[in-house]
Amino acid sequence: MNAPAEIQSHTISVLVANEPGILARVVGLFSGRGYNIESLTVAETDAKESLSRITIVTKGTPMIIEQIKAQLDRLVPVHRVRDLTVEGPHIERELALVKVKGVGEKRVEALRLADVFRAKVIDAKTDSFVFEVTGTTGKVQTFIGLMESLGVVDVGRTGIVAMSRGGEPL
């Protein structure tokens, strides 16, 4: 019955009333109960109804994941909780800004790599670039990893936003 269960990663979308303290409620729930947060993003997505969407990537045994969803759903301002990982195919994206400082050959190589990853140059100085790269977490990580040796000085990442495939809303 209680055999050691495997740890799984789940991406959970939570639709919440956009009111003061809502993020603290969600984050406090995770820290208070010792759940993991691998990534968390939040922004208002429906201004008319004043709703925000929180995307959380978390890890745990199947029993813990079930608890996390039940606990989230029980918060009064939470409208909907969806586990994208179990509900079928979905898409995950992340955006990163990567500042690279360097001159000469390194600078050229950075531009070449950016091209391969379809990263955009959004700021340029004679000795630096800021790249904007979007994609799965894996792609973003690989890009940052490759840039490392070419002089990365600053990285900012959004965390994951996710959505199910097909025509259904959350």
Added chain:
Amino acid sequence: MKPEEPATTGADLLVKALIDEDVEVVFGYPGGAVLPIYDSLFKQNRLRHILVRHEQAAVHAAEGYARSTGKVGVVLVTSGPGATNAVTGLTDALMDSIPIICLTGQVPTHLIGNDAFQEADTTGITRPCTKHNYLVKAVGNLARTVHEAFYVARSGRPGPVVIDLPKDVLMNKHDYVAPPKVAAEHKSYRPQTKPDLRKIEQAVEMIAGAKRPVFYVGGGVINSGPKASKLLAQFVRMTGYPITNTLMGLGAFPASDKQFLGMLGMHGTYEANLAMHGCDVMINIGARFDDRITGNLTKFSPGSKKIHIDIDPSSINKSVRVDLAIIGDATLALEEMIKVWKARQPKVDLKALKAWWAEIETWRARNCLAYKTGGETIKPQFALERLYHHIKNTDHYITTEVGQHQMWAAQFLKFEQPNRWMTSGGLGTMGYGFPAAMGVQIAHPDALVIDVAGEASILMNIQELSTVAQYNLPVKIFILNNHYMGMVRQWQELLHGGRYSESYSESLPDFVKLADAFGAVGLRCHEPDKLDGVIEEMIKTKRPVVVDVLVDEAENCFPMIPSGAAHNEMLLGPDDKAGKVSEEGMVLV
């Protein structure tokens, strides 16, 4: 001409909203931030205010009031220290699912965040210890927020809700908003109360097919209202199956019924725990597989199929995986199960049931609550047996503090009805019982209300003697005085080599003189043959009474399942040694 000025201040709106929510009593303590509310209270006579002597006691009193009436308990405290003092009570109410509204004063909105005088981040502090909380930033939202808060506190799995009220919001003016006529359709909070009928049918099938069944019933049935207990008794008797109650569930099923096995868990009966261990179908209604119940999870009732009926989906599969989960209100679920059972007239395996009962009777025959009588000293169990003898035919309510006396009260007092037993189960808050008893007495002025206490616990809210004196609340405090934090001493004896570190109750007050000093009546008893007389006098006295019963200092509470052990590894008495406590168990509480 100017449009009509809204005539009502926030404070007046608040009082009106409380009255519209059927509130009759508020337990509170004043301070600068809530002066406008106290002014509004002064100008009316619908709401009664009970002035406690510490804000923690206000919350416990409201809990006692709520648990004994089924209504929402209401608390009013000032900002800063008033709010922080309420935190223990709020946490207690959250753990035990008690509906509470706690109104906290707050500094005016323009000062929030400035470290203003008596400012505390009350919504921040109480977020993890409430079901929900609100900071009202505009008087226009006040009445609506109050109505919503009551809906949240009492619906679904009940719990405490804080409404933080900045002083300017209380003084600004606005029109009143009445509570919604139909039960509020909250935008996002809509707990499921109706059970899934297909699952009810499945449950009935599993129950009917059982050979070694047991009902495991908890506080959720009490939360659901007295009707749930009636239906429970009806259903359990229809099946003829054994039933056990958790500490929080005591009274949900009549203790005197033959089918009742007593309480289960760490200090539960031998028969209840072995029935749980050996059953093939477990029917959990409104209980949450607490660790005081399950003991070692890997060894918990290994051979059973488990049905779990609970209104809160987060209670399902939290620590124990169940085979059939039914989300819904206990009353509705029981109603449906009875209907299906009646319609199907299932054939129970009577032969198997008879064999199961025969096995249970052999466990029962161990008489696990037996204790060695004390000779010259009063055994705490004996004191409670005598107490029960004298109160059993009265209209009575029992509260407790926390410790051995609490467990003995659960074992030796019998509860025939719901809402008669208030104890701090989940948080285990010493200092709960006395203020809770005040709240019960306010709700039931003519009933006999007794706080079964320990000498250590009672000191945690002893200041409330002043409150019971002021309102002449005839609450009885029945102290089982063993001169120890007995429950701590018991663990030190069993788990820490008898090193009684800091668990002796040093320098106790003279409780008789203490009662006298507060204007209550003090009685003392140390001889077993005088006990009946003292109890009679306590009951007869229509004033607050403190009874100091000096009991055997060395007595331990059995049965006991040590932490980390399984139900069938129970210690039955002082001669069972705790070699059974594993290292793994030592780290548990």
